[in-house]
Amino acid sequence: MTDSGIGIDIDIDTSRNAPATLHDVAREAGVSLATASRTLNGSTRRVKDEYRKRVLEAAARLDxxxxxxxxxxxxxxxxxxxxxxxxxxxxxxxxxxxxVVAEADTAHLIVTMAATERDPERELELVRTLRGQRPRVMILAGSRPTTDPTGGALVEELRAYERSGGRVVLISRNELALRTVLVDNRRGAEALARELVGIGYRRFAVITGAEGLRTAADRVDGFRDGLAATGGELRDADVIRDAFTRDGGYSGMRALLERGLEGVExxxxxxxxxxxxxxxxxxxxxLAPGTDVAVAGFDDIPTVRDITPALTTVRVPLEELGHRALRLALADTDADAEGPVQTEVVLRESTPGISR
Amino acid sequence: MTDSGIGIDIDIDTSRNAPATLHDVAREAGVSLATASRTLNGSTRRVKDEYRKRVLEAAARLDxxxxxxxxxxxxxxxxxxxxxxxxxxxxxxxxxxxxVVAEADTAHLIVTMAATERDPERELELVRTLRGQRPRVMILAGSRPTTDPTGGALVEELRAYERSGGRVVLISRNELALRTVLVDNRRGAEALARELVGIGYRRFAVITGAEGLRTAADRVDGFRDGLAATGGELRDADVIRDAFTRDGGYSGMRALLERGLEGVExxxxxxxxxxxxxxxxxxxxxLAPGTDVAVAGFDDIPTVRDITPALTTVRVPLEELGHRALRLALADTDADAEGPVQTEVVLRESTPGISR
DNA sequence: CAAGTTGTGGGAAGCGCTTTCTCGACGACG
DNA sequence: CGTCGTCGAGAAAGCGCTTCCCACAACTTG
Incomplete structure (x- = not known):
């Protein structure tokens, strides 16, 4: 097509520029557009082997x-x-x-990804943009402050999207009345608290995220419950709030240390x-983490096995969360038939225990 | 539309099901499809303010x-x-x-993501699938073995994609003659070797990936160069190959230890x-890493600051790699005008040095 | 053997948009 | 006052597909 016409031109397809269309394939195979379409995708209609073969060959030839x-x-x-x-x-x-990507792959779906950078306004805007794609499913991970003023607009937007046939799944942020993969943060933290008291700790401090962050709040509440049941002590002044990130943890701890640990174990x-x-x-x-002051976390991200001291934490099956989110989205039911995701306390060296 | 017609129905749009089309907007605004289209996207044609306003309002009303x-x-x-x-x-x-996602955001592009799981066949298949999306750009990160038999097919596929107007950018895998964001692995490793010899180390071992992995090979070669220039020693028997992953590092080190360090520092x-x-x-x-045997890595992934001992490594600006890949794809030039990405040696506690 | 059934190919409408082209309205100019 | 330009709205032709519908042939039936 694009070559000058003179000269030997064997692989005709590689000299073309625009990708082959179904039309091209149909012409090449000498069949109608409809037949080509029916052969190349799983239509319910049968196509005779003779035609089918010609179409398949033409498609391969034209890539x-x-x-x-x-x-x-x-x-x-x-x-x-x-x-x-x-x-x-x-x-x-x-x-x-x-x-999510792995599950999508088995369902022959394509994943498009965007980052909210923890900014509620950005999140809202991204949802709006992504709606233009008419995705079959939207999965939102990472909780937003319940106090955020744009929250209503977000819900409204997601509802509109659902009304138009889309499926929304939230991961670990059940504040909205939408499909959710729930993590049993509360129970997990409670179990952690019990275990920690069990190995001898009595005085605790907490570093958590901003007020209104549901995930963070649930974990802290659960932890409190566990302590209350077992006699552990957590003073209000020992609950530090900072960014829900690595640096937030650093500066929160810093603040705690500067103020003085005052018996916190x-x-x-x-x-x-x-x-x-x-x-x-x-x-x-x-100070020596673990021995001078013990530390425990939540999530069991892959790296905490490899840090020193290895971190005591509550395991959340993170990849599984992604899988479940997509499965839930694709399922017929509204509710998560599999129930909340269970967590598991993993004691490691960062909490060696105290013998009393 | 879908409601029963009786009763007060104020926000007409929320009761609809299918998302509003441009057609709906045009009708609602009382203008033609063309005018609506022109207003709602940056066409070159002017639309009179009066109409423009009506379209904008209708669009907002219909969401x-x-x-x-x-x-x-x-x-x-x-x-x-x-x-x-x-x-x-x-x-x-x-x-x-x-x-990549951040850069895409500023360019108003949407990112779709897939995982090859280090399987060359999968990679090829994914490229084929993703071509169907007709993406403006395809970015491939993570080197594949140069020895892989499907390599030719991959290149052919990518070429075909480029011929149809797409842009391909590879990240740190220059084996193919395509646009590439190059990391100066060799120089980085060489500099690392020099510094390590400078702080007293003489006997080295290496744990690397499978043969044919370009990135790994460059790093090892550069490391060798640096040692050769400064008198460090690396015996062939002390080069261990294993998977290019965390677990590969673990089992490679294990193998080395079981065999006996034999003077490796x-x-x-x-x-x-x-x-x-x-x-x-x-x-x-x-053993105590750092003191009994020192360890150095390459990349400076975020977590290595926080492990103990903090890891000596060669910093590669990873996020910047993603930014550059997309910028390069979108640029007019074929070559990377910014030159190879520079690296920087970061000495930390995992290599405290040896005084001799 | 006429009157249904089935099975399968192809024509054409249509999905939601963009963009070319047509054409009327209006102002400037000699 | 007639003629040209220019501006800008709208009709309509696509873009690459899917799918409804019709046509026709080959079979069944009673």
Missing amino acids: YSPNLSAQAVARGTTTTVALLVADIADPYFSSIAAG LVFAANDVMAVGALSAIRDSG | YSPNLSAQAVARGTTTTVALLVADIADPYFSSIAAG LVFAANDVMAVGALSAIRDSG
Whole structure:
């Protein structure tokens, strides 16, 4: 087509520029567009072997690859799932993302990803943008403050999206009345508290995220419950709030140290990245984490096995969260038939225990 | 439309089901489809303020969101960039992904992501699938073995994609003659070797990935160069090959320890996740990493600041890699005008030095 | 053997958009 | 006052597909 016409031109397809269309394939195979379409996608209609073969060969010869956008507009439905996370580089979210991507792959869906950077306004805007894609599913991970004023608009937007046939799944943020993969944060933290008291700790401090962060709040509440039941002590002044990130954990711990530990034996950070930051802060101040002051986290992100001291934490099956979110979205039922995701306390060296 | 017609129904739009189309907006605004289209996207044509206003209001009232698939098919071009990584949960790739997503955001592009799981066949298949999306850009991160038999098919596929107007960018895998964001692995490793010899180390071992992995090979070669220039010693028997992952690092180190260190003072792992695994292996065997045997890595993934001992490594600006990959794809030039990405040696406690 | 059934190919409408082209309205100019 | 330009709205032709519908042939039936 594009070559000058003179000269030997064997592989005609490689000299073309635009990708082959179904039209090209049909022409090449000497059949109608309809027949070509029916052969190259799982239509219910049968196509005689003779034709089918010709179409398949033509498609291979032209290196045909169906235009997904065109299919989407013709079919009125896409094969896309949109995933919103706070921060892709955060191991918590990247593990979840890995699960979503893996599950999507088995369902022959394509994942598009965006990062909210923990900014509620950005999140809202991203949801709006991504709606344009008409994804089959939208998965939102990472809780937003319940106090946020744009929360209503977000819900409204998600509802509108659902009304138009989309499926929304939230991961670990049940504040909205939408499909949710629930993590039993409360029970997990409670179990952790019990175990820690069991190995001898009595005086605790907590480093958590901003007020209104549901996940963080549940974990702290659960922890409190566990302590209350077993006689552990957590004073209000020993609950520190900071950013829900590694650096937040660092500076929260720093603040605690500067003020003076005042008998605190163990610091519970509401997630692992914060705990990791806290560990570094302890070390930087010349103390030995684990022995001088114990630390526990939540999530069991992959790296905490490898830090020293290895971190005591509550395991959340993060990749599984991603898998479940997508399965839930694709399921017929509204509710999560599998129930809340169970967690498991993992004691490691960062809480060696105290013998009394 | 769907409601029974009786009763007060104020916000008409929320009761609809299908998302509003441009057609709906045009009708609502009392203008033609063309005018609506021109107002709602940056066309070159002017639309009179009066009409413009009516369209904008109608769009807002109907909560109109343009169907990206339809736009793509009408315009013959999408706003998508496809990103292929080996493993999303790996901090190396998730950092790169974060960079790509951030850069895509500023360019108003949408990122779709897939994981090859380090399987060359899968990679090829994913490229084929993703071509159907007609992405503007495809970014492939994570090197594949140069020895892989499907390599030719991959290149052919990518070439075909480029011929049809797409842009391909590879990250740190220059084996193919395609646009590439190059990391100066060789120079980085060389500088690392020099510094390590400078602080007293003489006998080295290396844990690296499978033969044929370009990135790994460059790092090892550079390391060798640096040693050769400064009198460090690396025996062939002390080069261990294993998987290019955390667990590969662990088992590689394990193998080295079981065989006996035989005077090796420092182990260089070809990437940080391997180094982290090696550190754990050392610890698990009862030795003290850093003091009994030093360890160095490569990449400077975020977590290595927080492990103990903090890991000596070569910093690669991972997020920046993602940014540059997309910028390069979108640039007019073929070559990377910014030159190879520079690295920087970061000495930390895992290599305290040896005084002689 | 006429009158249904089935099975399968192809024509054409249509999905939601963009963009070319047509054409009327209006102002400037000689 | 007639003629040209220019501006800008709208009709309509696509973009690459899917799918409804019709046509026709080959079979069944009673």
